[in-house]
Amino acid sequence: MKNHRRLHGSFFRLGYRLLAAVLLLPILSLTYLSFVQQWEFPQLLDAQYSLQNWSDAFRGTDGLIESFLTSTVLALSTGFIATASGFLICRAIMYHRHKTLLLSLAYYPYLIAPVVLGVMLQFYFIKLGIMGTLAGVLLAQFLFIFPYAVLFFAGFWTEQTRAIEGQATTLGASPGQVLRRVLVPMAKAWLSTCFFQCFMISWFEFGVTKFVGIGKVSTLTVRTMQYVKEANPHVAAVAACLMVLPLVVFLLLNRRFLIRNTENHD
Amino acid sequence: MLKRTTFIVYLLLTILPLAAGMVYSLLYSLGMAGLLGKGFTTAHWQALLGSHEIWTSLAYTGLLTVLSLALMLAISLPLAYGLHFSPSGKGSSLGLYLPLTVPPLIAALAWNFILSPSGIVSRMAYQLGMISSMDGFPRLVNDFANVSILVTHVFLLFPLFTLVFLNIAKKENVSGMRDMSDTLGATHRQFFRKVFSPMLLQKAGSLLLLYAVFLFGAYEVPLLLGRSSPRVVTLIIVDKVSKFDLAGIPVGHAMAVLYTLLIGSLVTVMIVRKQRQSRAA
Numbered sequence: 362m363k364n365h366r367r368l369h370g371s372f373f374r375l376g377y378r379l380l381a382a383v384l385l386l387p388i389l390s391l392t393y394l395s396f397v398q399q400w401e402f403p404q405l406l407d408a409q410y411s412l413q414n415w416s417d418a419f420r421g422t423d424g425l426i427e428s429f430l431t432s433t434v435l436a437l438s439t440g441f442i443a444t445a446s447g448f449l450i451c452r453a454i455m456y457h458r459h460k461t462l463l464l465s466l467a468y469y470p471y472l473i474a475p476v477v478l479g480v481m482l483q484f485y486f487i488k489l490g491i492m493g494t495l496a497g498v499l500l501a502q503f504l505f506i507f508p509y510a511v512l513f514f515a516g517f518w519t520e521q522t523r524a525i526e527g528q529a530t531t532l533g534a535s536p537g538q539v540l541r542r543v544l545v546p547m548a549k550a551w552l553s554t555c556f557f558q559c560f561m562i563s564w565f566e567f568g569v570t571k572f573v574g575i576g577k578v579s580t581l582t583v584r585t586m587q588y589v590k591e592a593n594p595h596v597a598a599v600a601a602c603l604m605v606l607p608l609v610v611f612l613l614l615n616r617r618f619l620i621r622n623t624e625n626h627d
Numbered sequence: 628m629l630k631r632t633t634f635i636v637y638l639l640l641t642i643l644p645l646a647a648g649m650v651y652s653l654l655y656s657l658g659m660a661g662l663l664g665k666g667f668t669t670a671h672w673q674a675l676l677g678s679h680e681i682w683t684s685l686a687y688t689g690l691l692t693v694l695s696l697a698l699m700l701a702i703s704l705p706l707a708y709g710l711h712f713s714p715s716g717k718g719s720s721l722g723l724y725l726p727l728t729v730p731p732l733i734a735a736l737a738w739n740f741i742l743s744p745s746g747i748v749s750r751m752a753y754q755l756g757m758i759s760s761m762d763g764f765p766r767l768v769n770d771f772a773n774v775s776i777l778v779t780h781v782f783l784l785f786p787l788f789t790l791v792f793l794n795i796a797k798k799e800n801v802s803g804m805r806d807m808s809d810t811l812g813a814t815h816r817q818f819f820r821k822v823f824s825p826m827l828l829q830k831a832g833s834l835l836l837l838y839a840v841f842l843f844g845a846y847e848v849p850l851l852l853g854r855s856s857p858r859v860v861t862l863i864i865v866d867k868v869s870k871f872d873l874a875g876i877p878v879g880h881a882m883a884v885l886y887t888l889l890i891g892s893l894v895t896v897m898i899v900r901k902q903r904q905s906r907a908a
Contacts, residue, residue: 373709380706384722384786387729387737390747394740402745402761403753446640453633463637465898470645472837472894473887474844474861480868480883481648484660504644511637565730568846572865582732582847589736589851598740601733608728 388605394598414599423596428584429603432564435495435580439502440560444552447510447559454511455518464515467508475505476568486573493577501573502566506559513555517548557611564604649887656881663873671877680856680863681882687857691773691849692842695780696835702785704824707792711801723786731783732847738779739852742767768852775852780842788831788838795830796823833904836897840890860886 394400395415397408418425454463470478479501483492491497522544529543530536545552567582574583581604588597654660656675658668675681726734741747749764758764767774801823808818828835849859858866864886867879 373713376706376709380702381722383782384725386741386747387734387782388725390740391733391737403750405747405750405754446636450633450637450640453630454637457634461902463634466638466641468894468898469891470641472840472844473645473890474846476846476861477844477864477883477886478645478648480864480879481652481887482644483868484651484655485644485647504640508641511641565732567730567732568861568865572869582730585732585736586851594740597736601736604730604733605728609725612724612728 388609391598391601391605394595395602398595400595414595417596418599418603423599424579425581425584425596425600425603428579428581428600431495431578432580432582432604435499435502435570435578436560436563438499439506439563440556443503443506443510443559444556447507447555448514448517448548448552451511451514452518455515456523464512467511469508470505471508471512473505474568475501475566476572478505479569479572483572492573493575495578498570498574498578498580501569502563505569506562509562510555510559513558514548514551517551522547561608564608645887649884652880652883652887656877656884658877661876661880663877671881675878675881675885678878683857684860684863688843688859691776691780691845691859692839694773695777695784695842696839698777698781699784699788700828702781703788703792704827705819706785706789707796707827708819708823710789711793711796712805723790726783726786729783730847731779731845732851734779734783735775735848735851738775738782739768742775742778744768769854771854773853776848779848779852780845784838788834791831791834792827795827799826799830801826833897833901836893836900840893840897843890843893844886 396410396412398411398413400408417423421427454460457463479486482501482504486492486497486501489497491500525543525547526539529539534542565582566580567586570578570580571583571586574580576583579587581600585597585600585604588594588600651660655664656671658664658666658671729737739746743749744761744764744766746768748767749758749761752758752764753761769775804822805815805818808822813821844861845859846861846865849862853859853862860882864879864882867875867882
């Protein structure tokens with residue numbers, strides 16, 4: 362019996378290690394590729410190591426820094442606008458008598474594939490003259506990130522929050538003071554998590570960014586795909602690292618931000 | 628007044644763009660809008676519904692979705708069980724957060740580097756003397772069995788679901804349940820099959836459906852790792868609408884309408900299910 366348990370334990374430990382390797386392998390392999398040059402078959406670890414790909418990226422010759430900044434500006438703007446508007450609009454929805462029905466509406470634009478939403482809205486984007494512009498990509502991303510923010514905050518605007526709000530109003534606080542001094546401090550953790558989630562959705566987005574941006578709005582995902590198509594895997598690996606490594610650092614600092622609002626869907 | 632304005636803004640931002648997009652695509656597919664619009668016709672819908680490519684694509688996308696979810700569950704459920712009941716396992720879940728920092732496009736790129744004939748696994752196989760050239764390595768990228776797509780989907784999903792299952796197991800006091808089932812004489816395998824897995828699947832049902840919808844609309848991973856035929860629905864829609872063949876555009880719009888209706892129905896099922904669950908609770 363003891364031997365059987367020991368064997369069982371070893372089996373599980375082996376399984377965990379195998380899974381840990383699977384989890385690490387993609388990021389490690391991309392990092393490795395970004396530091397090698399002319400990596401030809403069947404070379405494995407005996408490659409020509411170099412900082413050339415990274416120094417080219419930082420010198421700006423590949424346009425990677427430009428793409429990094431575009432992605433950052435886009436993700437920060439989308440994250441900020443979606444979080445702020447989602448927070449306030451969700452309040453009105455959750456205090457409405459038809460809150461379930463109203464909240465359900467947010468699922469539809471959120472769950473349609475963004476690229477298909479982009480295809481269907483292409484005509485309107487052309488009419489508005491925002492195809493191929495940063496504003497156009499921002500709007501296209503906002504249209505499916507905003508519903509996510511609304512759904513996210515549904516867990517915050519509870520009866521308890523309403524009661525606290527009512528109490529502050531009874532004690533003489535104006536609506537502005539209730540928002541600034543009561544609700545925002547109360548929702549600080551919710552706001553920061555939602556902002557980070559919205560930032561990540563925008564940061565990760567490729568399909569609709571490519572479609573609405575028509576190649577002119579070159580985010581890191583668009584740039585990465587361009588390098589893949591040009592058969593330039595080493596620079597693509599640098600671009601991939603620029604996308605992933607800041608988030609990994611953030612994960613080590615605070616993992617709470619990475620889990621989506623799964624409780625809402627249980 | 629402010630309340631009313633808020634609702635109008637909400638509807639303007641959620642339902643109006645989707646509805647406007649659907650109306651335009653529907654009109655385009657019926658020949659009533661766009662460059663080729665010469666008046667009402669059902670020819671494009673007939674072309675769509677009579678096309679073998681479209682039905683194959685729908686079935687193929689559905690199959691990829693179901694297989695990805697099934698494989699993910701085959702890993703996540705036992706892993707969550709093992710981590711929940713292992714004294715050392717509870718603290719070792721940090722690694723599970725790692726794939727949450729990887730965008731689908733980058734995951735696809737990484738698995739392409741790992742699984743392609745000139746990739747890492749193939750080179751390792753060569754170094755170990757298992758193959759003599761890269762031609763000897765089985766095709767795992769852009770392949771018939773979609774190995775690389777499935778691996779990428781599972782890599783992106785199983786950590787998230789394991790964390791969700793761990794969370795549910797903690798909330799539902801699964802440890803207490805297992806003690807009770809031990810007392811009643813059930814084996815741990817029976818507990819896993821008859822109590823642990825069904826309970827977690829039921830609790831995470833809505834989330835599973837949500838991810839099924841996401842997988843059905845996957846774009847980047849099949850774009851990089853899929854075959855040229857059959858292709859997933861999103862790839863066909865984008866290709867038809869953005870290629871130079873003008874005749875394909877109305878069919879692409881018809882396909883977009885069909886896809887949106889399909890997803891809309893699934894979302895409605897999910898919402899109704901959720902409402903029933905919350906009423907029962």
